[in-house]
Amino acid sequence: MHFSRFFSISALAATAFSSAIPKEELVGRDSTVLETRDAGAICPNQNGKTYTDSGSVQYTVACAQSNNGAVVGSTGTTTNLPACMLACDAKSGCKGVNFRTGVNQCYFIGTVGSNVGNSTYNCAIKNSATATSTGACQSATAVAVTFNELVATNFGDSVNLTGSISQLGNWSPGLGLALNANQYTSSNPLWSGTVTLPPGTNVQYKYVQVAADGTVNWEADPNHSFVVPTGCATKTTISDKWQVLSTVTGSSTSLSSVVKNTITATSTSSAKPTSTCTNGPTSRNCWSGGLDISTDFDNNWPTTGRTVSYTWSITNTTLSPDGYSRPVFAINGQYPGPRIEANWGDMISVTVTNNLADNGTAIHWHGIRQYHNNGQDGVPGVTECPLAPGQTKTYTWRATQYGSSWYHSHFSCQYGDGVLGPIMIHGPATANYDIELGPLPITDWYYQTVNYHAALAEHQNALPPEADNALINGTNTSPSGGKHYVTTLTAGKKHRVRLMNTGVDNHFVVSLDGHSMQVIASDFVPVKPFAVTSLFLGIGQRYDVIITADQSPGAYWFRADVQDSAGCGTNFNNGNIRSIFAYTGHTTETPISTAQSYTPTCGDQTGLVPYWNSFVPQGQTGTFTELTTAQLQQTETDGSITVYWQINGSAMSVDWQQPTLEYVRTSNTNYPKDANLIQLPTEGRWTYWVIQEVAGNPYNVAVPHPIHLHGHDFYVLGTGTTTWTAADANNLNYDNPTRRDVAMLPTNGWLALAFVTDNPGAWLMHCHIAWHADEGLAVQFLESASTIGTIAQIPSDFQSQCSAWDSYYNGHPAYLQHDSGI
Numbered sequence: 151m152h153f154s155r156f157f158s159i160s161a162l163a164a165t166a167f168s169s170a171i172p173k174e175e176l177v178g179r180d181s182t183v184l185e186t187r188d189a190g191a192i193c194p195n196q197n198g199k200t201y202t203d204s205g206s207v208q209y210t211v212a213c214a215q216s217n218n219g220a221v222v223g224s225t226g227t228t229t230n231l232p233a234c235m236l237a238c239d240a241k242s243g244c245k246g247v248n249f250r251t252g253v254n255q256c257y258f259i260g261t262v263g264s265n266v267g268n269s270t271y272n273c274a275i276k277n278s279a280t281a282t283s284t285g286a287c288q289s290a291t292a293v294a295v296t297f298n299e300l301v302a303t304n305f306g307d308s309v310n311l312t313g314s315i316s317q318l319g320n321w322s323p324g325l326g327l328a329l330n331a332n333q334y335t336s337s338n339p340l341w342s343g344t345v346t347l348p349p350g351t352n353v354q355y356k357y358v359q360v361a362a363d364g365t366v367n368w369e370a371d372p373n374h375s376f377v378v379p380t381g382c383a384t385k386t387t388i389s390d391k392w393q394v395l396s397t398v399t400g401s402s403t404s405l406s407s408v409v410k411n412t413i414t415a416t417s418t419s420s421a422k423p424t425s426t427c428t429n430g431p432t433s434r435n436c437w438s439g440g441l442d443i444s445t446d447f448d449n450n451w452p453t454t455g456r457t458v459s460y461t462w463s464i465t466n467t468t469l470s471p472d473g474y475s476r477p478v479f480a481i482n483g484q485y486p487g488p489r490i491e492a493n494w495g496d497m498i499s500v501t502v503t504n505n506l507a508d509n510g511t512a513i514h515w516h517g518i519r520q521y522h523n524n525g526q527d528g529v530p531g532v533t534e535c536p537l538a539p540g541q542t543k544t545y546t547w548r549a550t551q552y553g554s555s556w557y558h559s560h561f562s563c564q565y566g567d568g569v570l571g572p573i574m575i576h577g578p579a580t581a582n583y584d585i586e587l588g589p590l591p592i593t594d595w596y597y598q599t600v601n602y603h604a605a606l607a608e609h610q611n612a613l614p615p616e617a618d619n620a621l622i623n624g625t626n627t628s629p630s631g632g633k634h635y636v637t638t639l640t641a642g643k644k645h646r647v648r649l650m651n652t653g654v655d656n657h658f659v660v661s662l663d664g665h666s667m668q669v670i671a672s673d674f675v676p677v678k679p680f681a682v683t684s685l686f687l688g689i690g691q692r693y694d695v696i697i698t699a700d701q702s703p704g705a706y707w708f709r710a711d712v713q714d715s716a717g718c719g720t721n722f723n724n725g726n727i728r729s730i731f732a733y734t735g736h737t738t739e740t741p742i743s744t745a746q747s748y749t750p751t752c753g754d755q756t757g758l759v760p761y762w763n764s765f766v767p768q769g770q771t772g773t774f775t776e777l778t779t780a781q782l783q784q785t786e787t788d789g790s791i792t793v794y795w796q797i798n799g800s801a802m803s804v805d806w807q808q809p810t811l812e813y814v815r816t817s818n819t820n821y822p823k824d825a826n827l828i829q830l831p832t833e834g835r836w837t838y839w840v841i842q843e844v845a846g847n848p849y850n851v852a853v854p855h856p857i858h859l860h861g862h863d864f865y866v867l868g869t870g871t872t873t874w875t876a877a878d879a880n881n882l883n884y885d886n887p888t889r890r891d892v893a894m895l896p897t898n899g900w901l902a903l904a905f906v907t908d909n910p911g912a913w914l915m916h917c918h919i920a921w922h923a924d925e926g927l928a929v930q931f932l933e934s935a936s937t938i939g940t941i942a943q944i945p946s947d948f949q950s951q952c953s954a955w956d957s958y959y960n961g962h963p964a965y966l967q968h969d970s971g972i
């Protein structure tokens with residue numbers, strides 16, 4: 151627990167302070183000159199050495215210590231040292247100060263001579279004598295702005311850039327900039343061009359596609375806008391992707407441009423979608439209202455005006471899904487709970503009554519972005535107080551994404567005892583299919599309650615509990631009875647199945663004997679279709695697959711194998727976790743099919759290429775913040791053991807009575823350390839993270855972890871099986887990397903992730919193994935706290951729910967919080 155600063159510093163996200171001194175900390179107006187002159191200048195050797203840059207400004211290297219201080223200033227979209235110098239100039243009292251760069255920001259390190267930190271930094275101090283005189287950073291008089299536009303075009307087509315300034319033709323494409331396709335490939339459809347502009351120029355612009363016959367197709371609103379940075383930088387780059395119309399406004403000519411991207415998935419469809427193209431078996435890429443599979447769903451979704459409503463009652467009952475009776479917390483008496491089914495853009499309204507006598511609850515909509523709607527994320531102690539026994543509340547959210555997921559209680563490990571169910575949101579798809587078969591949730595299953603196992607696991611030096619069985623679509627066989635779920639296939643047809651691991655601890659490889667599966671989405675992200683014969687399903691992960699019934703009609707085993715040989719959970723019934731896919735007329739047969747072979751794994755499926763191509767700006771040295779995770783078995787004074795999973799030495803424990811949004815609501819920034827709270831104060835920033843598994847104490851318990859982020863998808867830039875080093879940042883994939891909301895952290899290894907701050911709120915990132923989440927393996931990102939009250943309003947029932955919880959919890963409840971609470 152040596153990270154006292156960890157949770158209290160704002161603006162920490164981008165700054166990975168380390169004892170190594172990144173080269174770019176050789177701050178100078180003309181950093182090139184400084185660096186070439188003394189690339190090896192490292193404290194303490196070069197302390198006091200003075201340089202003069204090309205602008206005649208003198209800099210003195212000062213070996214300072216970090217006090218990890220406040221933000222100097224924002225530097226716009228590009229982080230570079232000259233920009234930091236300039237930001238410093240603009241701030242009063244910013245003299246003789248040293249600082250370092252972060253993503254888009256500069257941070258004070260401290261004032262030389264009165265430092266309070268420990269890390270030694272190599273900084274350049276602007277000599278005050280010359281600092282104010284000439285201004286010296288010969289502020290660039292012209293900036294070469296490179297525009298990168300990602301858009302797939304038909305052969306012979308090209309792309310122009312036009313905008314509000316004369317250099318871009320004053321909105322006349324013919325006088326604008328013709329982009330070139332030098333780097334264009336099928337997987338990287340990049341159009342690029344450079345124009346030199348005066349700093350400070352305010353530009354609104356759009357891209358146009360120019361067809362071979364000269365037809366000009368404009369990109370949809372809104373206009374892009376950009377201010378050329380003022381500063382010393384003489385070049386900068388902007389990356390955009392083609393904006394698609396969100397409403398039908400134009401002629402059919404302009405609409406065809408919207409969807410001209412070739413959709414390989416629909417090769418059986420001869421026609422390209424048009425404004426009237428409707429979603430059907432041979433046009434799954436289509437949707438409605440001008441939206442389709444090539445719509446940027448981060449920014450566009452239909453407004454259907456429709457609300458899909460559900461009313462749920464959670465009760466403590468007894469069920470026997472595999473023949474063995476055990477207590478289950480069921481929703482409306484069902485396990486799995488009722489399916490949420492809606493169309494892309496619909497509002498979903500779920501009224502929940504907690505009829506459990508002795509537990510609170512809170513429902514989380516896994517993978518749902520909750521855009522500007524953090525208060526409905528359903529995390530007790532973060533976005534709400536738990537819903538007390540006897541209480542009712544309504545969750546409301548919009549399906550801005552489409553695809554497959556699940557909802558589950560986030561109240562400790564409660565979902566493991568039943569409070570979960572599937573979500574399916576209809577929308578366009580990257581490949582065609584005839585028949586929708588719906589969700590196929592898969593989970594490990596325990597005969598003692600998960601609450602019981604979790605409490606035990608938290609206090610013993612032992613392997614985690616072994617699951618007794620696993621259920622596929624809510625059922626399986628066991629020595630007590632049960633049955634195999636039977637899914638019916640129609641010969642010759644293509645069937646969409648929504649696979650999801652709703653488990654507690656077990657990770658599965660799934661396969662259907664004799665058949666391959668075409669993957670069309672990972673989590674909520676449409677991917678370029680590809681075929682597999684087996685798929686690894688980490689906890690919380692989803693795959694939408696298409697199964698073609700192209701084998702001899704009969705019954706086939708669908709298998710979910712727990713990856714016990716790869717350290718991904720254990721199950722007494724492994725080898726017998728099956729359901730049946732039977733062709734019409736064969737649904738009563740017992741399969742005699744043989745299994746597909748595969749290599750056991752506990753690592754993510756590779757080859758997941760998002761259909762919607764995205765760039766992630768390359769993280770620079772120092773932009774990755776490391777989050778280490780390790781197990782701690784603490785021996786208490788009475789000799790008992792408490793098991794924690796910590797991040798940077800701190801196991802999360804939330805306070806149900808004081809959720810993060812309550813702090814935000816009352817402007818209280820005094821977050822307890824074990825809130826594991828990381829402030830991301832600024833919107834529109836890329837943030838970069840490396841999660842590293844390190845040795846535990848006293849045992850090195852090294853296992854893979856399924857890492858799940860709320861409120862955003864993340865981009866998976868890379869993984870490693872050893873210790874992350876700064877050099878690894880150079881070998882990551884920034885070009886249309888896999889995007890999803892759960893990814894596997896390899897045993898003893900690292901997982902490099904990036905996401906952009908575009909959704910103010912308090913968002914959890916945690917391991918989805920229920921034992922580990924209970925034991926603290928979580929952080930929360932508090933994104934743009936200052937705008938939460940306005941952009942992501944705190945729900946009107948927030949306080950009354952807390953009052954009801956307080957009166958329940960302060961009145962001697964049967965059970966108290968004994969874990970992280972999430």
Ligand SMILES: *[C@@H]1O[C@H](CO)[C@@H](O)[C@H](O)[C@H]1NC(C)=O
Nearest residue numbers: 156166167775776777778798
């Ligand atoms: C976690 O610890 C690492 C060093 O082990 C440090 O680099 C990183 O900044 C810390 N993370 C946070 C969020 O403070």
Ligand SMILES: *[C@@H]1O[C@H](CO)[C@@H](O)[C@H](O)[C@H]1NC(C)=O
Nearest residue numbers: 152215265266267268269270
């Ligand atoms: C860091 O500084 C604090 C206070 O100045 C001091 O107590 C502590 O021992 C220092 N730690 C290290 C590792 O130098």
Ligand SMILES: *[C@@H]1O[C@H](CO)[C@@H](O)[C@H](O)[C@H]1NC(C)=O
Nearest residue numbers: 310323324325326327328360
């Ligand atoms: C695209 O830009 C080039 C260069 O400015 C210009 O010659 C051409 O006419 C433009 N195309 C259209 C359709 O405006």
Ligand SMILES: *[C@@H]1O[C@H](CO)[C@@H](O)[C@H](O)[C@H]1NC(C)=O
Nearest residue numbers: 314321354355371372373374
């Ligand atoms: C984009 O700019 C054009 C030209 O100034 C203007 O007519 C149009 O309204 C702008 N669109 C948006 C969405 O602001």
Ligand SMILES: *[C@@H]1O[C@H](CO)[C@@H](O)[C@H](O)[C@H]1NC(C)=O
Nearest residue numbers: 466467477506507508509964
């Ligand atoms: C469920 O019922 C059992 C048996 O009556 C009881 O021990 C347990 O506390 C109940 N759980 C909740 C959450 O109400």
Ligand SMILES: *[C@@H]1O[C@H](CO)[C@@H](O)[C@H](O)[C@H]1NC(C)=O
Nearest residue numbers: 587588589590623636637647
């Ligand atoms: C799973 O069960 C549900 C509810 O019974 C059913 O609607 C769905 O089709 C099943 N899924 C598959 C893939 O068979």
Ligand SMILES: *[C@@H]1O[C@H](CO)[C@@H](O)[C@H](O)[C@H]1NC(C)=O
Nearest residue numbers: 508509562601602965966967
């Ligand atoms: C929830 O109820 C179960 C009994 O059904 C109990 O074991 C558990 O401790 C309770 N959890 C909390 C946090 O109240």
Ligand SMILES: [Cu+2]
Nearest residue numbers: 514516858918
């Ligand atoms: Cu979750």
